Amino acid sequence: MQIRFVFCLVFLLYSQTSHAQSEGGLSLSSVSPFPVGFAVDPVLLKSDRVFRELFIKHGDGLTATNSMKPSRIIREKGRYHFEEADALIDFAVKNNKRVHGHTLVWFNESAPRWLKEIRDSATLENNLREYIRVVGEHFRGKVKSWDVVNEVFDDLAGDVRIADYNEKGAALLNLGGVLGKDYAARMFQYAHQADPEALLFYNDYGQETNPGKLNHIIRMVKDFKARGIPIHGLGIQMHINIDTPESGIEKVIASFAATGLQVHISELDVSMNTGKTKQFRPGAAQFLQQKQKYRFVVETYRRLVPASQQYGITTWGVGDKDSWIPQFCNCSDFPLLFDQEYQPKPALEGYFEGVGTK
Numbered sequence: 001m002q003i004r005f006v007f008c009l010v011f012l013l014y015s016q017t018s019h020a021q022s023e024g025g026l027s028l029s030s031v032s033p034f035p036v037g038f039a040v041d042p043v044l045l046k047s048d049r050v051f052r053e054l055f056i057k058h059g060d061g062l063t064a065t066n067s068m069k070p071s072r073i074i075r076e077k078g079r080y081h082f083e084e085a086d087a088l089i090d091f092a093v094k095n096n097k098r099v100h101g102h103t104l105v106w107f108n109e110s111a112p113r114w115l116k117e118i119r120d121s122a123t124l125e126n127n128l129r130e131y132i133r134v135v136g137e138h139f140r141g142k143v144k145s146w147d148v149v150n151e152v153f154d155d156l157a158g159d160v161r162i163a164d165y166n167e168k169g170a171a172l173l174n175l176g177g178v179l180g181k182d183y184a185a186r187m188f189q190y191a192h193q194a195d196p197e198a199l200l201f202y203n204d205y206g207q208e209t210n211p212g213k214l215n216h217i218i219r220m221v222k223d224f225k226a227r228g229i230p231i232h233g234l235g236i237q238m239h240i241n242i243d244t245p246e247s248g249i250e251k252v253i254a255s256f257a258a259t260g261l262q263v264h265i266s267e268l269d270v271s272m273n274t275g276k277t278k279q280f281r282p283g284a285a286q287f288l289q290q291k292q293k294y295r296f297v298v299e300t301y302r303r304l305v306p307a308s309q310q311y312g313i314t315t316w317g318v319g320d321k322d323s324w325i326p327q328f329c330n331c332s333d334f335p336l337l338f339d340q341e342y343q344p345k346p347a348l349e350g351y352f353e354g355v356g357t358k
């Protein structure tokens with residue numbers, strides 16, 4: 001009896017060790033002092049075992065790639081669809097992962113068409129307030145934090161975005177134009193009413209190379225603080241490429257840390273195809289540059305953001321197979337930590353080195 005027990009124990013320990021080794025050793029979450037996040041799509045989570053296992057192994061938390069956007073939750077007026085997001089949250093709870101909500105308000109072309117058609121400011125405001133109330137209450141206690149408003153500022157003047165269409169002619173939700181330049185403050189107030197416990201973030205992209213936008217964000221934070229508008233964190237999307245200047249990355253991280261708010265690198269990926277060509281295939285030089293960039297971002301985050309303000313680093317996907325970039329740039333690209341077959345890339349080593357374990 002005893003011999004059989006010992007045999008079972010030895011077998012169990014052996015099989016666990018070999019399993020861990022076959023997965024490639026250390027996990028990011030076990031060595032990282034800050035929470036490691038990934039953007040996760042529930043369909044992929046269900047259908048792709050390797051994707052799921054890599055996320056469970058390396059991640060402390062998730063952001064829904066699309067499932068918690070208004071484009072999914074309220075495509076038709078008055079009909080809320082929570083199934084996808086709820087499944088994701090069940091999965092997160094079972095696996096003890098943190099959930100970051102993304103995003104309550106977004107101007108982008110994917111916004112529901114019926115919302116984009118509203119031209120009357122009071123009607124739009126009421127619809128958004130109601131949306132934030134219903135969604136905030138639905139996820140109360142399950143979502144630790146929210147990106148309340150995504151991408152308020154435009155790329156040219158860096159001021160509040162006022163546009164009915166994007167450069168490709170697709171209709172946008174003209175938040176600034178219909179609601180006025182101060183709309184974001186009110187959205188934060190609505191979010192706080194809907195879920196007083198949730199940490200509320202402002203999220204944006206391109207601050208590394210757009211000082212005007214960076215200044216506008218900092219000014220907005222100071223203004224919010226002066227007026228007592230609830231804001232707890234800033235998201236740096238950090239969709240960068242292998243040539244993005246290190247000085248720009250340092251500047252945004254340092255400026256955001258100086259606000260005293262939580263700092264989340266919220267959608268990290270490092271594009272290699274700077275020429276955006278369709279046939280691009282990376283060589284050893286690009287893999288190395290990508291690795292160095294990941295290491296630099298992680299190391300700089302640790303160096304410049306006080307530990308108490310490190311909300312975490314989230315990469316926008318797990319492997320190149322699930323990256324959004326190729327579709328967005330209509331080119332080939334390989335911006336993530338794992339490759340098309342979910343094998344680790346030099347970029348992953350760079351991340352580990354930035355964390356300081358290798």
Ligand code: XIL
Pocket residue numbers: 065066150205237267324
């Ligand atoms: C992207 C998703 O990854 C795509 O699947 C979708 O088609 C478009 O949106 N900034 C953001 C994210 O805040 O929500 C975007 O996600 C990527 C850019």
